[in-house]
Amino acid sequence: MNIKKLVSALPAVCILFCIALEPAAAAGADASAADLRFQAIHTKEWQWRLAQRLAREPNDGGVSPALARVDAAAQEARRAYWEGILAELDALQPDALSPAERLNYAVYHAQVAALLDAQRFREYEQPVNADSAFWTDASYAARRPLRSLDDYRNYLRLLEALPDHFAQQTANMRAGLARGFTPPRVTLAGRDVALVSVAEARQPEDTVFFTPFRNMPSSLPAAEQDALKARAATLIREAVQPAYARVLAFFRNEYLPRARTSLAAQSMPGGKAYYQSKILEYTTTRLSAEQIHAIGLAEMAKIRAEMHATMAQAGFKGELPAFLQFLRTDPQFYAKTPKELLMHAAWTAKKFDAKAGQYFGYLPRRRFAILPVADDQAPFYTAGRGGPGAYWVNTYNLPARPLYSLPALTLHESAPGHAFQMPVAQEQKGVPPFRRAYISAFGEGWALYAERLGVEMGIYETPYEHFGMLSYQAWRAARLVVDTGIHAKGWTREQAQAYLMENTALARHEVETEVDRYISWPGQALSYYLGQMAIQEARARAEQALGPRFDIRHFHDTVLQLGSVPLPVLQQRIDAFIADGGPSPYPAAP
Template sequence: MRRHWFIAAALVAASVSTGALAQGAADQQLKALYDAEWQWRVSENMARGEGPPNPHMPHVDAASQARRAAYWSDALKKLDAIPLDQLSPEERINAEVFREALEGFLTEYRFKEYEDAFGFWTWMAPNYGFGSVEGYKAYLSRLSEMPRYVDEQIANMRAGIKRGFTRSAIAVKGREKAVEPLASTDATANPLYQPFTMMPASIPADQIAPLQAQGKAAVAETSKAFAKLLTFLQTQYMPKARTETSAEALPDGKAYYAAKLRQYTTLDLTPDEIHEIGLKEVARIKADMDRTMKESGWTGDFAGFLHFLKTDPQFYAKTPYELLAKSSYVANKINGELKNTIGLLPRYRFTIRPTPDNIAPFATGGNGGLESCKMNTYNLPARPLYTIPPLTAHECAPGHSFQAALALEGPDRPEIRKNTYFSGYGEGWALYMEWLGTKWGIYETPYDEFGRQTYEMWRATRLVIDTGLHHKGWTRQQAYDYLRNHTALSDHEVTIETDRYITSPGQANAYKLGELLIRRKRAEAEKALGDRFDQRWFHDVILGLGAVPLPTLERVIDEWIAGGGKNPNPDLVAD
C-alpha cells in the first residue's frame, strides 16, 4: 500500500512539474514576442524607449504603414499559437493587453486610418522644456525631419480625399487655422520654438544662447512645411471634405464603425445596445439633476435653470488666473483626501497650466498628462466654474495626471503595459473619480453638484449621440440639441463636443462604459466583503494594473474579491 502511495505521489509531482515547465515555457515565449515587438516599435520611431531622447520623426507613408501591418499580423499569429491556459496570471494580463494593442493597430490599417491625418499637427509643439542638452539636440533633429513628415501626411490626406475618407466638412470648419501659428516665420512667435523659452537650470549657461539660435533657425525652416500644409488644407482638403457626418457613410462604413466601437470600448456591444444603455443612464441622471435643481432653491423649469447657469456672471471667471486658481484649490483639497482613498501614492508631481493658445479655441475644457494638467482659459464666458471641480478630479488628481505618474513609477512591467492606453480603463477611472469627489467635499454648493451631474449627463448623452450620429442617421443639429438640452455645458462647449463626436467615431462611448463597470464592481465588492472592504485596496488593484481592456479589469477585480479583498501592496503600504 505504501508503495502505491509513493508511485501516485510521484506521478502527481511529475504532473505539477510538467505544468510548471509548460507555464514557464509559455511565459518565456510570450515575453520574447512582446519584447521584440516593442524594440521593433522603438526602432520604427513609433514609441519612446528607455534610452536617449529620440532624434527622429516616424515615417508615415503608405509603404511604411503596410510594412508595419505585416509585422503586426505576423506577431498576432504567433500570439495565437501561445496557449493562454499555460500562462502565469501576470503574463495572461500581458497577453490580453498585447492582443488588444495588436488588433487595434490592424483595425486602423485595415480601414487605412492613416489617410485621415487631419489634425496631426495639434500636439506637435511641446509646451515644456527638455531636461538636458541632449534632449534639445534630439528635438532639433526632429525639427529637421518635420518637413518630410508633413509631406508624407499631406500625401496620406490626398489619398483619403481620392477615396472619400475625409473628415466631415461641417465638423472641421475653421480648424485649419490652428496651423497658422506653426507656419509663422517669426520663430519666437511659433509654438514650435516654445521649448527654447523654457530651458531649465540643468542646461549649462554657455549652451543656452547657441541652442536658442539653432532653435530659431530650425523653426524658421520648419515653418515652410507648415505653410505648405496650410495652403493644401485651404485649397484642396477643405473644399473636398465630405458632407456626411456618419461614420457608416464612409467606405465600408458599417464595418468601420463597429470596429471602432470594439477598439475603443474593448467590449462586444452593438451600436443599438450602447444607445439603449445611454438612454437608461440619461433618464437616471436627469432625475438626480431635478432633485439638485430644487435643492438650489430654483422654482422654475429645467430649461430655465440651464439658462440661468449658462448666463449668470457669478458662475464665470473674470480672468484666466481665477479659473486656474479654482482648479488648483480643488486639486489641493483632493490631495488632502488621497491618503484615505488610495494606498500607493506616486512621488511624481504635475502642475496646472493653461491650454496652449494655438489649440485652445478647438480644445476641450481640460487635458491631463504626466507633465501638466491643462485647463482651457480661452473664451472664459464658455468655461463655467461649477464644472471645474469634476474637471479637475478627472484630468488632474486622481485622474489622468495621477494615473500617468503611477504608470511611470509602477512595477517592473513590460513596456507594452506601461505604454498602451485603453480609453475604457483610463477614462472610466477618471469619470469614477468625478463621482468619488462626492465623498471629498469638493462639490461645495448645489451648483457645484449640478456641475458634476452635468458632466455625468454629458458622458451618458455621448452613448446616445455617438451611436445616433454614426448609426441611426442623426444630423449634427440633432446631436447639438440633445447635448444642449440635457446639460449646463456652454454653447461653445456643446459645439466643440458635437464636432468631436463626428470626427472621432466610437471614442466617446468608452468613458461611460468604463465608469459603469468600475462603479458596478465597487458595489459588488462592498456587498461581498462587508466590513473587510477597504476602498484603498480596491483602488490600488485598479491603478496597479495600468491600462487594460475592460474584460481584463473585471476579471482581476473578481479574483481580488474572491481572495478576500486584501491589500495588493502589503510590502509597500501598511494596512
C-alpha cells in the first residue's frame, strides 16, 4: 500500500502541512512582514514555555532549580494560552511566508495543535502509564552528571520542590480517577517498584537521588562536598522519601484498585475523538484506525514471506512456530552475563562506524555511550533506548534478550538511529528552538528504516541476525494491527499478546511488556512503521527519478537535516530534492 497516496489523499492534513512548501504567492516585502509576524508568535510562545518550565534551551546543560507547576489551574491556563496561539497562527496566510518559514510554520502549527489537544482531553490527569510515570521522570535529574557548585545547589532546590510537585500530580490522578481517565488496571501491576526503591530505602544514601554525591568533582573543596552531602541526605530523608511514600500508599490503596478495567482508548472520556487525536499526534496523518489496521495486515503478510525465505537460508526444516520456539529457547542465542550483552551491542555499533562514510556525508560530532538500564527501571523497560549521548541496553532477564535481535536493536537505538539522528538535528544552525522537539512518526520511522539499512550495510552476518531484523520489522508492523485492534476493535490483552507471539520472535516477557505499553499509551506504537514506510517510499521515488544521479549520502543527509517534521513535510522536501537533481544539503559534503 502506497503511504504517499494515503497521505496525499487527505486534504485536511495538507492544509496543516503540505502548504508549507508550496510556492510563495507574496512579494518579498510582504513575505518579510509575514515572516516577522510568525516569528513574533513563536518567539513569544517559546519564552512562555521556558518561563513555565515546559522546555529548556537547546544545549542547556545546567540543572533547573524548580519543577513545572502541574496543578489544574496551571493546566487550564496552558490550554487557554495555546488556544490563543493557535488562533494567531490560523490568522496568518502560510503562502505569504518565505520557504524556510513555511516549513517552520508546518512543524509549529502541528506541534501547538498537539499540545492543545492534550490539554483539551486533560491528559495531565494520567501522568502514569505502563512505560513511565512522573516519579520515574523525577529521578532522571539524579542520573545527570553535576559539574559545578551551582549545579549541586540547584539540585538541592529541586529536591525541596519535589513534594509539592508530587502532591499536584497526585491531585491530577485523583481527578482522572473520578472520570475514568486512567491506564487500564492490568497494565499497572508492579509499576510501583520505582516508588518502593525510594520510599522504603533504609538510608538516603541508598536511593537514586543520592547518586550525584557518590562521585563529586574534585574541583569542589572537601568541606563543601561534606556540607552538600549532609544537606542532600536530610532532604532525601525528610522530603523526598516521605513524598514517595505518600504516592506509594495512594497508588496501592486508591489508584490501582479503582483504575479502569476496559482497555480501549475509545472507551475513555472523549471516545473515538480521543483516539483519533492520538493517531494524528503520533502519525502526523488523519488515517483512520481501519485504514491503519489494513496497512498492518498487508505489511505483515509481506514480512512473513521474507521470514520463510530466511528460514530456508538458515537450513531450518519446519514451520514458523517451530522456528520461533527454537530461537526463543536455544542457549546459543543468549548472553550469559550482562557484560557479554553490552559487548555484543558495542561490536555492532563499531561495525556501523566502519560503514558510516559510505552512507552519510554529514556525521554528528556527538558520540554516545553504551550503558545498562538502571535496576529500578529495568523490569518494565523496553529492550533498549537511545538518544543524544547514550544507548541504554536492558540487561535484566537475559533469557529475554536474544543476541540475534541485538544488531537491529543497536542500529535503531544508537547509530544510525536515535543516538545519531537526534544529534544531527541538534547540530543544525539557524533552526528555531521549537524545531528541536521530537516527532515520533519521523524519529521512530527513521530508526526503523535504520534497521532495514543494516542489510545494505552488511551488518547482519548470519541468517539468524537477518531474521532478528525481520522479527523487529514484523513487531512494528504488528503494532499497527495490535494498537488499532485494542483501541478501536475490541481486542483483549491476551489476543494482542498471542498476535505478537505468533508473528515475531520476541520473548514472552518482552511481548507482555510491549502489549501493556500499547494498551496504556494509545497511538504511539503506530508511528514506527508508518514513518518507515514514508521514508522508504520517498527513497524509492528519488532513486527512480534520479537514476545514476542518486547518491544515498545526499538522500540521507537531506532527510536528517530536516530534524523531526510531519510526514507530509518530509514527502514535500523529497519532491524538492528530486526537482533539484538530488544535491547534498551541505555544500562542503563529499
